Amino acid sequence: MPVYEYRGQSINISENDSEYLGYFEAAREHRLVVKKCLDCGLLRGEPGPGCPWCTSLGWEWHEVSGKGTIYSYQIVAHTVVPAFRDWAPFPIVLVELDEQSGQPNPGDGLRLTANLLDGNMEPENEENVAIGRRVEVVYMDGEDGFTLPQFKLSNEPPRDQVWRYQT
């Protein structure tokens, strides 16, 4: 697999990578996948070889809907990463996917971190970002075959209270 360019950065995903290769192969086909534990069956969005619930090292990729709710967010005002300097200020969202919400314990959920983009694939305006707003996955296709799953606000009404930091 080649080295990709993303916003002037090199992204190298080797052929024997077990952590991200399948994720980006699915992304190229516009599918969002997470890890599913082969022992307890629970899904997880965070990187790492072991299941956080039962410590099993057995897992497989599992396709999810890409629909969810903003669980939390942060506005990046200054970035030390040169590739994102012209984006700042921009939002980063913690998305709770619809799958596995409240499991295995109340308060748990299947959560992913991503940029929140608008219809032009630019960072969403800060005033539109709020905890509780509904989002869906969107795929940012690079010219060299690299695709990055991101999220955008969806047209669905919120399912619960909406809250944002007062600025």
Ligand SMILES: [Zn+2]
């Ligand atoms: Zn498990």
